[in-house]
Amino acid sequence: MTAGFLAQYGSQIASLTIEHLWLTAAAMLFASGLAIPAAIALTRFPRWAKPALALTNILQTIPSLAMFGFLLPLPWLGDRAARIAIVALTAYALLPILRNTYAGIRGIDPAVIEVARAMGLTDWQLLVKVELPLATPFILAGLRTAAVTCVGIATIAAAVGAGGLGELIFRGVASVDNRLVLAGAIPAALLALAADAALGLLERWRKVPTQ
């Protein structure tokens, strides 16, 4: 990549990276807000866990290009393509967060839960003092998977005109310009690695000591 190329596209790469980050972050926020409470509810009604996980699983298997295409005609999305992208990305982030939060809470030593209940903790105290702290490493692992997936899929969002680094990639493919493809792909890969590393660190820090 030449200095001239960077001079020409540098500011655009920067603004598209920020756009990319914003799409991903917004989707992660919505997905966490939906999936973590939903997973907690499922631990209270485990009968619903299987169908709920199956549903998010199905969402996960929809090819991303098709997902963006499906969402395109929905009227309530308004005219901003970014909203479509955020909805689609949220759908992809749901499964890893839901599955890990559910498994993290259900996987807690039953003796610990039994004692917590028997000593008279309220449901809320049980949740915030025992279940969530013990499940945190699992929840973080789920967030990590979701974040990496979202950063990757967000490149497709450019197909519906939502912007992000995918725009450079699509433009590069259309004009057979590998430099443009890389100008989109490399920052996207770096974003994914950064998200993975940051959440990985957090996960290790929150890990509960065991024998």
Place this chain on the structure above:
Amino acid sequence: MSESVEFRNVSFATSEGRLLLDGISFKLKEGSTTAILGRSGSGKTTLLRTVNLMRDPTGGEVLVQGENVRSKDLIDLRRSIGYVIQEAGLFPHFTVERNVGLLLEALGRPKEERGCRSAELLIAVGLDPEAFAHRFPHQLSGGQRQRVGLARALAAQPQILLMDEPFGALDPVTRAEMQQMLRGLLDRFKTTVLLVTHDLDEALYLADRIVFLSDGRLVADLAPEDFLRSEAPEIQAYVRVFRRGEMRARQGASR
């Protein structure tokens, strides 16, 4: 002395209709220790758990201080009853001090009070607070974990202590030490204790009364000295098993 806990015709059937408890009635005197003895599957744990409503009996009633446990507030009821289980069930993400003080924390007591109470209880169960207060459960031996579990159960000065095979997973020498420590504590605190065990020696050493269950039915409710003399075939069989090794060794020595 008044009754601390009373079982009145308590039954429990699973949702599949299997009867785990069949019309159990007996009383615990205030400040006494009662051992529930019996084979695995005889209903010991189920009966113990009806007191703090971890199991809701399907028939009969359980009274604590003369009042049906169901008419009490569930959270208040459980907070007034200590609970110790074989696996200890310590919170792995909390230090020993916070484990012991968690109920006081849930009750909204100040941090200072929790620290003091925790240190006091650790001393009572034979652990040096200086050395142990800031350790995590995974840094403790099995016996130490049980001690912390016991300290935690006593944190809010419960009138009643439920113990489910508390020393079942420990080696015989550690177990004997723990039993001795518990005896000392019980003499001091005057707590009413219901102890589930299948260790005859433990029941004889710790209990004022021994309740024997078989297939969910109450076979006997006896003082330890009468228990060994009981003519009930289930009890005789149980006692015999415990002496089998000793008998064989003695016969071998005389041969």
